[in-house]
Amino acid sequence: MTNQDYRMSQLIEVEACTNCRVCSDVCPAVSATQDGELSGVHRIKGLRQILKGRTGLLQKLLGRRAPVDKEWKHFSDTVFRCTLCGNCQEVCPVGIQLRDLWLSLRQDLVHSNFYPKKIEMIRDNLKENHNVFAEDNEERADWVEDMKHPPDDGYIKDRSEVVYFTGCVASYFPLAQKIPVALVEILEVSDVDFTLLGEDEWCCGFPMLGAGLREMFQEFVDHNLEAVRAKNAKLAIFACPSCYQMWREHYPRAIEISHASQFLLNLVKKGRTPLKELPLTVTYHDPCDLGRGAGVYDEPRELIRSIPGIKFVELPRSREDCQCCGGGGNLEMIDPELSSEIARRKIEEVMGTGAQAVVTSCQQCVRTMTTYARRNKIPIEVLDITQLLHRALKKT
Numbered sequence: 001m002t003n004q005d006y007r008m009s010q011l012i013e014v015e016a017c018t019n020c021r022v023c024s025d026v027c028p029a030v031s032a033t034q035d036g037e038l039s040g041v042h043r044i045k046g047l048r049q050i051l052k053g054r055t056g057l058l059q060k061l062l063g064r065r066a067p068v069d070k071e072w073k074h075f076s077d078t079v080f081r082c083t084l085c086g087n088c089q090e091v092c093p094v095g096i097q098l099r100d101l102w103l104s105l106r107q108d109l110v111h112s113n114f115y116p117k118k119i120e121m122i123r124d125n126l127k128e129n130h131n132v133f134a135e136d137n138e139e140r141a142d143w144v145e146d147m148k149h150p151p152d153d154g155y156i157k158d159r160s161e162v163v164y165f166t167g168c169v170a171s172y173f174p175l176a177q178k179i180p181v182a183l184v185e186i187l188e189v190s191d192v193d194f195t196l197l198g199e200d201e202w203c204c205g206f207p208m209l210g211a212g213l214r215e216m217f218q219e220f221v222d223h224n225l226e227a228v229r230a231k232n233a234k235l236a237i238f239a240c241p242s243c244y245q246m247w248r249e250h251y252p253r254a255i256e257i258s259h260a261s262q263f264l265l266n267l268v269k270k271g272r273t274p275l276k277e278l279p280l281t282v283t284y285h286d287p288c289d290l291g292r293g294a295g296v297y298d299e300p301r302e303l304i305r306s307i308p309g310i311k312f313v314e315l316p317r318s319r320e321d322c323q324c325c326g327g328g329g330n331l332e333m334i335d336p337e338l339s340s341e342i343a344r345r346k347i348e349e350v351m352g353t354g355a356q357a358v359v360t361s362c363q364q365c366v367r368t369m370t371t372y373a374r375r376n377k378i379p380i381e382v383l384d385i386t387q388l389l390h391r392a393l394k395k396t
């Protein structure tokens with residue numbers, strides 16, 4: 001066990017924490033459980049103890065001891081009960097890159113053999129199937145066949161300037177498959193030449209970093225980049241904010257990338273996407289990875305407002321302050337009850353706006369919020385922004 005999972009800058013950051021507890025005040029896991037041990041400040045304290053306990057000299061001089069197994073396990077449980085929403089990082093007055101730190105900490109815990117057993121399932125699924133759900137990767141684009149009028153080529157071309165990187169959730173979950181279906185139909189009506197990667201698309205890598213499995217990451221990056229290059233593509237578009245953020249932060253800048261909300265807004269502005277009136281009151285939930293993660297706040301709002309007939313109302317907590325839906329950080333797999341409690345709070349906030357639908361730009365947010373609303377018979381519609389635009393699409 002060493003401290004090699006941390007960059008030097010992270011080791012310095014850990015010492016910079018002033019114990020102000022602002023991170024705890026905004027943490028959705030803390031407010032859902034009333035358990036301060038899930039907060040950033042508590043985690044930093046635990047991390048300091050781990051780091052110093054490993055330094056033999058300090059141990060002798062200061063009488064510090066390394067945590068025992070029971071303490072490691074308890075600490076690990078708190079670390080993985082986090083949505084990686086980045087709200088703590090957003091408010092930290094010292095500017096500690098907390099989200100990144102949580103990823104390194106998870107990796108350290110995996111290396112130290114203190115991690116939730118579900119992580120092994122994630123690792124095995126990715127190793128064997130190249131997607132996080134243990135589905136056959138050859139079936140990645142099978143959702144196309146379920147469309148009313150699937151094209152002969154299944155939207156998979158040898159070459160195209162635009163690649164639509166679909167992502168694992170939207171490829172395999174029936175509820176989320178409505179998003180790629182909506183997006184490809186919009187692209188068709190807007191006369192965009194694009195291709196899918198089909199079975200050549202592998203997981204973007206986000207579940208690996210979130211699970212502390214960084215060693216597997218590079219192989220997936222190299223593979224995906226090569227698959228996109230083989231299409232001669234100049235641009236990759238993503239409806240999934242986590243895929244988009246992975247490509248934005250961790251892939252070499254070999255081609256242009258765009259989130260679907262940005263790409264579609266551009267099409268609408270150019271007059272390529274004909275829209276009809278859609279009388280609907282909606283609010284917008286900023287996905288953590290698209291908002292705080294990538295700073296994309298304005299384009300989705302502009303796109304919503306570009307639809308004639310739409311009435312738009314903001315959530316009380318929006319943009320940088322938006323509360324997570326509960327679906328991030330692999331939390332749904334690790335602690336489904338906590339994930340659902342965070343979703344409950346989100347839906348309550350949504351209902352308070354009087355909106356008929358909550359729009360987001362993420363298949364995981366759609367899944368988490370829809371599942372909660374359906375299970376509890378709450379009369380709210382949850383739509384991805386592609387689905388909203390699709391509903392307003394004037395098909396010729």
Ligand code: SF4
Pocket residue numbers: 023026027028029030038039040081082083084085086087088089098099
């Ligand atoms: S990332 Fe989100 S859930 Fe995790 S500690 Fe920070 S505020 Fe809490």
Ligand code: SF4
Pocket residue numbers: 016017018019020021022023024040041044088091092093094095096098
């Ligand atoms: S907000 Fe930053 S400085 Fe304050 S307790 Fe949290 S991590 Fe430490």
